[in-house]
Amino acid sequence: MIDPKQFYRKMDRVLGGIAETGSGQTFLGHILVELEASFGDDLHFGSGHLYQETTEGWKLVEATKPPAIFPEIIPYDSEVVHLIEEHGGVIFDDRNVATAWFYRLDSYVAFVGFQVVGPPGLSAVLLYGLSEGWDREEIAFCLNGARFAMNYRLKAEAAQSDMDKAAAIQRSLLPTKPPVFKGYDIAVRTQPAEAVGGDLYDFLDLGDGILGVAIGDASGHGLPAALLVRDVLMGIRMGIGTNLKMLFTMKKLNRVIHESTYSTRFISVFFAELEANGGLLYTNAGHTSGILLIDDDVTLLEPTGTIMGPLPDIPLERAYAMVPKGALLALYTDGITERMNDDGSEFGETGLIALLKKYRDLPADEIVNTICDHALALDHESDILEDDTTLMVIKRNAT
Numbered sequence: 569m570i571d572p573k574q575f576y577r578k579m580d581r582v583l584g585g586i587a588e589t590g591s592g593q594t595f596l597g598h599i600l601v602e603l604e605a606s607f608g609d610d611l612h613f614g615s616g617h618l619y620q621e622t623t624e625g626w627k628l629v630e631a632t633k634p635p636a637i638f639p640e641i642i643p644y645d646s647e648v649v650h651l652i653e654e655h656g657g658v659i660f661d662d663r664n665v666a667t668a669w670f671y672r673l674d675s676y677v678a679f680v681g682f683q684v685v686g687p688p689g690l691s692a693v694l695l696y697g698l699s700e701g702w703d704r705e706e707i708a709f710c711l712n713g714a715r716f717a718m719n720y721r722l723k724a725e726a727a728q729s730d731m732d733k734a735a736a737i738q739r740s741l742l743p744t745k746p747p748v749f750k751g752y753d754i755a756v757r758t759q760p761a762e763a764v765g766g767d768l769y770d771f772l773d774l775g776d777g778i779l780g781v782a783i784g785d786a787s788g789h790g791l792p793a794a795l796l797v798r799d800v801l802m803g804i805r806m807g808i809g810t811n812l813k814m815l816f817t818m819k820k821l822n823r824v825i826h827e828s829t830y831s832t833r834f835i836s837v838f839f840a841e842l843e844a845n846g847g848l849l850y851t852n853a854g855h856t857s858g859i860l861l862i863d864d865d866v867t868l869l870e871p872t873g874t875i876m877g878p879l880p881d882i883p884l885e886r887a888y889a890m891v892p893k894g895a896l897l898a899l900y901t902d903g904i905t906e907r908m909n910d911d912g913s914e915f916g917e918t919g920l921i922a923l924l925k926k927y928r929d930l931p932a933d934e935i936v937n938t939i940c941d942h943a944l945a946l947d948h949e950s951d952i953l954e955d956d957t958t959l960m961v962i963k964r965n966a967t
Contacts, residue, residue, distance in 0.1 A: 578606045596620075596684065596692050597630045599718055604632050604696065607710050612702040613680065619693040625649075626693050637672045638679075638695050648681065652693060657682030657715055659704060673697055680707055682715045686722030741801050746932075747771045749779045751844055755932035756960040757940050759903070766793025766835075767901050767956040768801055772808055777844035780808055783960055784837040785855065785901040793956075796835055799825065800876075804839065814839060814851055818884055822853070822876040834877035838869075838899055846891040846964060851884055856905070857917070859898040860889055861924055894966040896928055896935075903957030904939070907946035915946055924961075932961045 600616045608614045617638045619626035626642040626649060642649055648666050651658045661678035663670050673679065676697030684692045698707065746754040758767050766787070772780030782804055786793035803824060807817030818839065825835065838858060840850035852858070854875030857868040873884030891897055900920065907915040923942065927935045936959050944957065 581606070595721065596690070596694075596718070599714065600630060600694055601632055603711075603714055608696075611706050611710055612699045613696040613707065614699065615676065615697040617695040619695070621691055637674060637676070637697060638669065642693070649693065652681045652683050657708070657712055659698070659707060661698075675699055678702065680711060682711055684715060684718045684722065686719070690722055741798060742769065743771055747773065747779065749842075749844075750777075751965050752779075752842075753932040753963040753965065754961070755936040756958070757936045758956070758958040759940065759944060760956045761903070766797060767903070767958040768797040768837075769899075769958055769960055770801055770804065772805065774808070774841060779842045780804075781840045781842055781899070781960075781962070782837065783855065783899045783901065783958060784835055785903075785956070785958075786835040787833055792833065796825070796833060799828070800835055800837060804837075808839075814841065814849070815884055815886060818851055818853060818876070819882065822882050822884075823880055825877045826880045834875045836875045842891070842962070846893070846895075848889045848891050848897070849886060850889065851886050853882065853884055856900055856902055859900075859917075859921060859924060860891065861896040861898070861921075861928060862892060863894075864925065866921055891962070891964050893964055895964050896924065897962040897964075898924055899960040899962075901956060901958045903955035904943045904959055906955060907943055909946065915943060932963045935961050935963075 596618055600618045604614055604616045614633065615637050616632040617628055617636060618630040619642060620629050621627075622641075624641050625644050625646075628636055628638070628640050648658075648660065648669070651665075657680070659678065659680045660666055660669070669679065674697075676699050678698040679695055680698055681693060681695045684694065686692070696711075742758070743756075746756055754771075756769050758769065760767065766785060768782065768784040768786070770780070770782040772782075774780050782801075784797070784800055786796040786800075800821065803821040804817065807821065808814065818837065825833075834854075836855035837853045838850065838855040839853075840848055840858075842848050848869075850858070850869060851873065852869060852871045853873050854871050857870045860867040860869060867889065869887065869889060872887050874882045876882065898920070905914070905916050905920055909915055909919065920939070920943075923939045924935070927938050930938070940957065940959055943959075
């Protein structure tokens with residue numbers, strides 16, 4: 569019996585080299601060759617064949633030692649394929665099962681096949697010939713271990729690919745840079761806790777010297793939260809962008825979210841229409857309070873209604889504030905404030921306000937980066953998962 573420690577060392581070496589060999593079919597072909605090179609002599613197997621799905625059946629795409637000793641095409645109704653698909657892996661040493669195959673084996677006395685299940689187009693069947701001296705337990709131990717490792721790799725690769733695509737989609741939805749709005753200095757920074765996040769922000773040119781500003785925070789993070797963010801961004805853009813009223817859009821969007829998501833999913837959204845003269849008409853659906861800093865005075869733009877999603881109809885009102893020259897407006901998600909200072913106290917709204925006052929004279933982008941760097945360096949109050957983090961600063965020029 570092959571030494572398990574020796575097997576795992578060799579298997580680690582085989583799998584460890586995968587990162588340099590690409591993915592998908594390249595990965596499968598690499599494993600086909602490396603398994604034979606690493607274990608073939610010890611376990612008495614060789615002449616590896618790699619098959620992948622086509623409309624005709626399982627088609628041979630690579631062989632370690634041409635010419636092929638197995639068929640170029642294996643029909644889907646073949647008994648060999650049926651047994652491999654049913655059991656995951658099979659050693660064929662009974663000539664009554666695949667008589668015709670044995671006539672082609674040359675120096676091999678039996679053969680083994682196993683299936684690797686990946687995303688569409690990447691499932692495969694691997695076949696090897698078995699020569700005199702092969703041992704059933706050793707072959708099963710080695711190739712089952714390889715099969716499980718390959719299945720895991722392909723599934724992990726597919727999941728990562730989906731996450732990468734979702735992250736790219738989300739990045740394409742969020743503005744790449746803040747808008748130029750005459751008389752104002754605007755900056756924003758977001759940091760997802762995972763590849764994709766549950767925070768959103770947006771800017772809409774509403775014409776007539778009015779800028780639409782949105783920020784929101786979906787419950788949780790990762791892919792489910794990101795999908796909810798997508799729906800909300802699209803809803804706001806379609807509603808506000810077609811001149812629908814603020815409250816009508818938000819309430820209609822709430823009903824859509826309620827009917828299309830799990831009851832445990834919800835999102836908080838702050839939406840405002842900022843006029844060039846400093847007028848700010850806003851609605852706050854359960855989001856963190858906006859911080860309006862005028863000299864040393866702080867005004868909190870508190871929620872005007874409940875979070876969106878759990879209820880089919882939500883009470884939601886509008887409110888009004890004035891952003892005078894020289895004032896600063898900060899909008900954020902609780903990934904900023906739900907962090908712990910070194911002394912164990914919560915950074916919180918109080919800590920954020922203190923830093924806004926301290927750095928208020930800096931340009932908006934420097935304020936955002938300085939505060940985000942400070943907050944992200946702190947421990948999050950959750951010991952398990954951090955939260956997505958977003959901070960937006962809107963400064964009205966003093967002159």
